[in-house]
Amino acid sequence: MREIETVAQPDQRDIILSVNDLTMMFGRRKQQAAQLRARNRSKDQILRETGVTIAVDNISFEVERGKIHTLIGLSGSGKSTVVRCLNLLLTPTAGTICFEGEDIQAFSPQQLRDYRRSKVSMVFQSFGLLSHRNVLDNVAYGLEVRGVKKADRQDKAMEMIEMVNLKGWESKAIGDLSGGMRQRVGIARALANDPDVLLMDEPFSALDPLVRRDMQFEMLSIQEKLDKTVVFITHDIDEAFMLGNMVSIMRDGRIVQTDTPEEMTIRPADDYVRDFINSADKAQVYQVRNFMQVPSSLVKLQEGANTALALMRANDVSSAYVVDKRMGFVGVLPLDAAFRVRAGELSFKEALVTDVPTTTADTQISDLIPTASQTKYPIAVLDEGGKLVGIISKARILTSLA
């Protein structure tokens, strides 16, 4: 069946999944909500009047075979809800979803199971792995529920484990794996079923930026090798543009624009899309947390100037960071002030510079440039509770953007 379709005319797009007028509401009084919606009431108004949340609001898109289609939007834009409708983990309130022209909501329970077992697989944000099984048995899970014989499914699972570069880890417990490795298991598990479509719900969002980069490249190479259709959910515009042949931007449950990344850059449908694309260069990767350092001269308030001096000398820096017992940030002790404390000219407390600029770990680096150009000392990075979690130097701020 598959072969016939792949030889289809090159100019005819080969649509594997099509979503038409999909609407998803959460709450009891859906009918009333739908009526209000038909009368063009806003979503907020409907929520207030009926208690119904409209998570997905009448969207349509098509996914071409062998392509990566990314859905991007901020959290709460409905993208995770959409992907869960594609394998009916959630039943849409209205609209149709067709797989190879067949309405999947018309499937019998058995047909739906077969569809999930052999046509679509899913990869989850927090992996969704079975912690009581080892890597091999996790990867083999899909084959197991399908009823594949033990020896066969283990062979197939081993093959997938090799493909995601986890060979040698097959008998390890899930708890022994790092986040990146766990997601490799998740991908291997999804691929083991040899599905036509991979649904990926923010698969790399829980990983740190370097691992995420690796996984994105690996994802592309796997896709090239296996030629799967992928529906990829993300909130990271860089990721969406890097992976997607086609990108749909979602906002408040609606799709604002569906286009190729190139088209979208040249002709954004509206300001929202333009802003989204412009935010590309300062996305997550450029948060302070990825560039901050542990301060080499960290002094407790009760330790005093001599300790601070010793530390500054040992680390060859000209300022020390002073914290209280619970790591709460107090201030900066400059080298010259420390000497004056030792000479008895100042008390330790007087010597502290407390009105220094601070920032938080999720601040964008680019927002710090004005501050960085003025401050004398590296900027202290604090958490919500005012605890010192790191420092970021002027040099790092400026070079990170180069």
Added chain:
Amino acid sequence: MSEWLREFPKELYIDIKKPIDQAIGYMMEHWGPLFDGISAFLRQILLGVQGFINLIPWWVLVLLVFVATWRLSRDPLRAVIYAGMLFFIGMIGLWGLMYTTLAIIITSVLISLLLGFPLGILISFSSRAGKLVRPLLDTMQTMPSFVYLIPAVMLLGLGNVPAVIATVIYSMPPIVRMTNLGIRSVDQEVVEASKAFGSTRWQLLGKVLIPQAMPTIMAGINQTIMMAIAMVVTSSMIGARGLGSEVLTGINRLESGRGFAAGIAIVIMAVLIDRLTQAMAKEKV
């Protein structure tokens, strides 16, 4: 008029004692064969369990506790202490009574688990069933056990069988609750993943929900066992033999030593069973 405000008006009294008496009387009269059947069935199970335990010579059990403790804790000293504690029960002359008590506990726990585990699964799936079952469980746990010991004796006679029933009533709630809790707290994404790979309901239950909930279920089993042990003395009041009746005899005859000896044996049993089942649970998980 002011009388009404000061004291609860007598005019509003209703009598629920008589209808309950009548209901029990009716059951005794008309449902006799049913209760005889239940009684006979429980006695068979009890005899089976007792017969099996009695096959185990004292030194085998001591050795078993020693080996099990060593393997589970990898602590030879602890193994010696536990085996020594069990040995002590024999030394104070209570080995036989302990076996009788053990048989009642094991039977009760088996029945509790057999009924409670599926019930726990059921209410984890259906919130409506949960709404029905939860007040029932609350009642089972808080109703003073003497209250249902009386009808149990009237319907089933004195002896070990009503003791088993009373113990089951008292010890079943934890396994039901913990099974329900364990299954409900399985990571939602894991459940979604299992469904997304086309699992049937039974596959979801057997391959994902129960194994993932196992630590909580194990804690429930442990609780059930502990509750069953706690009923040992109470149930001796309706004629259950074993360590509990020994305590009761001690009380009745004002023989403190006798009461304490049996009490100590019960404590030792409880501690050994608790520690061993907990260690086994950890091993499994």
